[in-house]
Amino acid sequence: MSPRLTTYLQTSPELRRLSGEADRLLSLQHRYEKLAPASLVRSSRVMQLEQGTLSIAADNGAVAAKLRQLAPDLVRQFRDDGCEVSEIRVRVQVSVPPRRRRSSVIPLSDAGRERMLKTLEGLHDSPLKSALRQLAEAAAKKT
Numbered sequence: 001m002s003p004r005l006t007t008y009l010q011t012s013p014e015l016r017r018l019s020g021e022a023d024r025l026l027s028l029q030h031r032y033e034k035l036a037p038a039s040l041v042r043s044s045r046v047m048q049l050e051q052g053t054l055s056i057a058a059d060n061g062a063v064a065a066k067l068r069q070l071a072p073d074l075v076r077q078f079r080d081d082g083c084e085v086s087e088i089r090v091r092v093q094v095s096v097p098p099r100r101r102r103s104s105v106i107p108l109s110d111a112g113r114e115r116m117l118k119t120l121e122g123l124h125d126s127p128l129k130s131a132l133r134q135l136a137e138a139a140a141k142k143t
Contacts, residue, residue: 028054028083035077040066047093052086054078057093064090108139 009019029046036044043063047055054075058064067074071088078085108116116136123129 024049031078031081031083032056032074035074035081036067036070040070044090047091049083049085052084053089054083054085054087055089055091058090059093059095061092064092107142108135113139 009015025046025048028049032046033041040058040063043059044067045057047057049055056067058067067088067090071090074088075085113136116132120129120132120136123132
């Protein structure tokens with residue numbers, strides 16, 4: 001943290017307390033990342049430590065179930081690492097899914113369109129034949 005930001009956070013009791021809590025949670029998160037399996041760390045994070053109960057948020061039910069199985073071992077490891085953790089509570093907290101990328105549209109080439117039309121000649125009248133004909137016609141209009 002920059003010296004100016006640190007000085008600002010120390011100016012009032014509320015900000016000092018908030019900064020201290022953020023530092024404590026960040027320290028717990030780093031310890032959690034060292035103790036828990038990497039595959040679970042990617043889908044979970046430390047939420048809070050209150051009265052010896054460490055709350056962990058899991059992105060889905062499968063991750064939460066596995067963390068619940070590992071909770072006794074994790075409690076022991078946290079204690080061995082010097083943290084006063086007596087219990088781990090896991091909650092499912094779905095994070096915002098990443099935005100889907102738009103699929104890039106690849107235009108149908110002239111050779112592809114010709115081949116499709118040739119294939120259509122051998123097909124009987126059907127919904128498939130109609131759909132392929134519409135696709136070929138749409139491709140012809142775009143060129």
